[in-house]
Amino acid sequence: QQQVKQSPQSLIVQKGGISIINCAYENTAFDYFPWYQQFPGKGPALLIAIRPDVSEKKEGRFTISFNKSAKQFSLHIMDSQPGDSATYFCAARDDKIIFGKGTRLHILP
Amino acid sequence: DGGITQSPKYLFRKEGQNVTLSCEQNLNHDAMYWYRQDPGQGLRLIYYSQIVNDFQKGDIAEGYSVSREKKESFPLTVTSAQKNPTAFYLCASSIDSGGGWGEQFFGPGTRLTVL
Numbered sequence: 001q002q003q004v005k006q007s008p009q010s011l012i013v014q015k016g017g018i019s020i021i022n023c024a025y026e027n028t029a030f031d032y033f034p035w036y037q038q039f040p041g042k043g044p045a046l047l048i049a050i051r052p053d054v055s056e057k058k059e060g061r062f063t064i065s066f067n068k069s070a071k072q073f074s075l076h077i078m079d080s081q082p083g084d085s086a087t088y089f090c091a092a093r094d095d096k097i098i099f100g101k102g103t104r105l106h107i108l109p
Numbered sequence: 110d111g112g113i114t115q116s117p118k119y120l121f122r123k124e125g126q127n128v129t130l131s132c133e134q135n136l137n138h139d140a141m142y143w144y145r146q147d148p149g150q151g152l153r154l155i156y157y158s159q160i161v162n163d164f165q166k167g168d169i170a171e172g173y174s175v176s177r178e179k180k181e182s183f184p185l186t187v188t189s190a191q192k193n194p195t196a197f198y199l200c201a202s203s204i205d206s207g208g209g210w211g212e213q214f215f216g217p218g219t220r221l222t223v224l
Contacts, residue, residue: 009149034212042198043113043215044152089151097210103153 006094006100014108019077021103023090026071030092035064035075038087038102047088048075080107112136113216115200118136120221121185121195130219132200139145139205141183142213146197155198158183159205187221195223 005024013019023033034049050057050064050073053075057064063076077084090100114135122128134141143155154167158177172191177183183202187194198219201209 006151036213036215040219041218043201043217045215046211046212048210093210095210096154097213099152101149 004090004098004100006090006103008103009069010104010106012106012108013080015080015082017080017107019075019076019080019084019105019107021088021090021105022072023074023092023100023103024070024072025092027092027094028071029094032093033064033066033073034091034093034097036060036089036099038089040086044089066088077105080105082107113200113202113214115198115216115219117219118217120219122221124222124223125189127186127188128221130187130198130200130221132183132185132216133181134183134200134202134212134214134216136202137179138202138211138214140203140210141177142201142203143167143175143183143185144199144201145171146218152199155185162193175204176180194221196221 007022035047036044037047038044048059048062050066052068055066061078066073087102087104089102091097116131140159142157144152153169155173156175158164161180164175164177174186200216201213203213
């Protein structure tokens with residue numbers, strides 16, 4: 001009930017391609033869905049977040065798509081760049097924030 | 110320049126020793142958190158504190174202890190009872206949003222290695 005399932009575990013994308021990371025949840029009480037980006041040896045930083053009353057949110061090359069009925073949300077990175085190579089975590093909140101297990105993204109130059 | 114600092118960046122410990130990881134924030138956040146990160150495991154919550162002099166266990170509190178004597182500080186002690194302490198430890202803070210945890214601001218982490 002409290003889990004956030006993230007896939008894939010790792011992803012390799014060519015430069016200029018679209019990177020897609022998916023997350024699924026069961027708890028309908030979740031009211032906030034952030035994505036965090038983490039570079040090696042650093043702490044995660046908030047990248048983009050969405051609330052369940054919105055189906056899509058875009059910030060630059062990063063877009064969250066949210067499907068409330070399917071209980072799924074995804075991160076799309078358009079025109080992926082080598083600098084986007086990092087680990088990405090989805091998360092969801094009711095009274096606590098629950099993190100997915102992360103996706104290690106590598107963009108080939 | 111507001112933020113969260115963690116020290117040390119790297120820490121080595123012999124088996125059987127307790128070690129304390131420092132976490133300080135000057136964001137004036139009420140809530141502070143400790144997470145443990147292992148490869149492929151994501152972020153697992155150790156302890157959290159929503160107010161000074163009060164804290165709660167997270168999902169993996171066994172073998173760890175914390176204190177919250179000041180709003181700015183939330184040190185984590187890894188005790189000898191923690192069976193597998195080698196990991197990357199992350200401290201975070203947030204504004205207490207009342208209805209749930211606020212956006213998590215993370216520190217740079219401490220990598221603990223048990224020799």
